[in-house]
Amino acid sequence: MGVDLKSDISTRAAFSNAITEFGLKDERVFTIAADSESRFGAFIKEAPTRAINVGIAEQNAMSIAAGMAFCGKVPFVSTYATFLTMRACEQIRTDIAFANLNVRIVGTNTGFSSDLLGFTHQALEDIGLMRALPNMTVLVPADGEETYRLVEALINYEGPAYLRIRGTSKEPHIHSEERIEIGKARRLRAGNDLTIIACGRMVQEALKAADQLALEGVKARVLGVHTVKPIDQEAILEAAAETKRILTVEEHNIIGGLGSAVAEVTSEYKPIIVKRMGIKDRFGVPGKEKELFEYFGLTSEHIVGEVRKLLEMEGS
């Protein structure tokens, strides 16, 4: 292993290390780039016959992946998440998801990690799109370690999966001994006053918020949910029963993403208040990453503010 998983590595670096580490060991693994070979690190040089680059042609990349999976291969297709999940959405649905193929769709530079590139490159709708497809697993790792372990798990996972990662800048490592297992939420802070459920970069902000709230005597449970589909119903219902209030936080549209997934579970089985933080049904704007989180109200301070409001609400 060439990386220290306990350090603040980027999710892109974690992915390229993992695909090289685990992909080289398994002859079924192919990589498909759409002029995006940098995603795959050393794999490209080490296994050139298993590394395809189709050029700027995402639809073709996705159908080719389906063809390879029909032949028993495990192709990883990766480029910017907007192009991958939106331009090639029908290929993902019709060629891959319907046939329940072992294709891994790795959308990169999601959310505000595509900072100044603006809305064309800032995927804020991808979780919702992929979550709506039958058979599709949707994974949103919070840091390099989760990314690495999820890629490892995906080598032998059955069915199609979407892995949503960010860019090449460092992601703060989530310190926790909780196991990283597809389908299982990680309880990162204990508490019964309310639960903050987050995915991706927002996990770190949720933890900062919880630590701040602890100083004020509020004990917030924090669940890190790297598997948005199939979501860990048990952990959500436990939180609903034990903490009565849930706040979800995601670097994604509040429609269709993590917050929707959580509310779908509670509304049917344990109706309580679920407040959703995220991008409020609008497109991104160009800006530096830090400015964007501030602009869209997605910092630990904003989370603390929402928690205070939520605790004052009646009725749950």
Add this chain to the structure above:
Amino acid sequence: MLTDGELNKLTHEAAEVRKEAIKMATRAGTGHLGPALSIADILWILYSRVMKYHPQDPSWPERDRLLLSKGHGCISLYVTLAKKGFFEEELLKSYCAKVDTLLGGHPERKLPGIEANTGSLGHGFNIGVGMSMVAKAEQKNYKVFTILGDGENQEGSIWEGAMSAAHYQLDNLVAIVDRNNLQVSNFVNKVMGIEPLAEKWSSFGWGVKVIDGHDLNQLDEAFKSVPFIEGKPSVIIANTVKGKGLPMAENKVEWHHKAPSLQEYQEIDKELGLGDL
């Protein structure tokens, strides 16, 4: 060249495929009959003279693959697969006959012999590119055949796939364009012209042959001579007649997605001798 005996036999058999296709569409009261009839000869030659496969072991790894990229033409493929032993011919009666049937309006892999779930145009061809890449990477000898509609050439993804197949020198890939000149709403050249088609494919790095898609000898010879150019994928532009073999449907735009009525069937029966439904 086919011997006279072979030619007569194949001609008769392909006509039987068409007759069964007409019956299936009539029974179901629906179906893309016109675009099924135009590819019946192509399919029959492929499965009778060209492709390697074991109908009792449809996932035999060394088999040649056929992807019906123009999935709507599936009635003729269903009949061909049944006659070649992939499943009982009796099953053809379930075409569009009940919910969740194995033989729906577009082909699905749950039916033995179907390689991909096609129906959305501009997909099956590209899936075939992926299969051809795997064959090359594993140094396997199987070939991948894919049948495209001529209107399907309007899809941008086709040209992405064409470019990549040439770039990766996939001379194990064979595309057949069913050049019947019609699409759902009108003649192809009225909707969105695709000519010069042979030059387009050639300029994308493919070996090209233009043939009569109903001349069994020409089909046989074209398939036997792939790759047309070493190191390049091959495309056969097969000039065909939409609705071939059903006079009332031949070259008629409205027969893209249409089945004969029971009354029409009586007339067709008199003309072609189809027998009871």
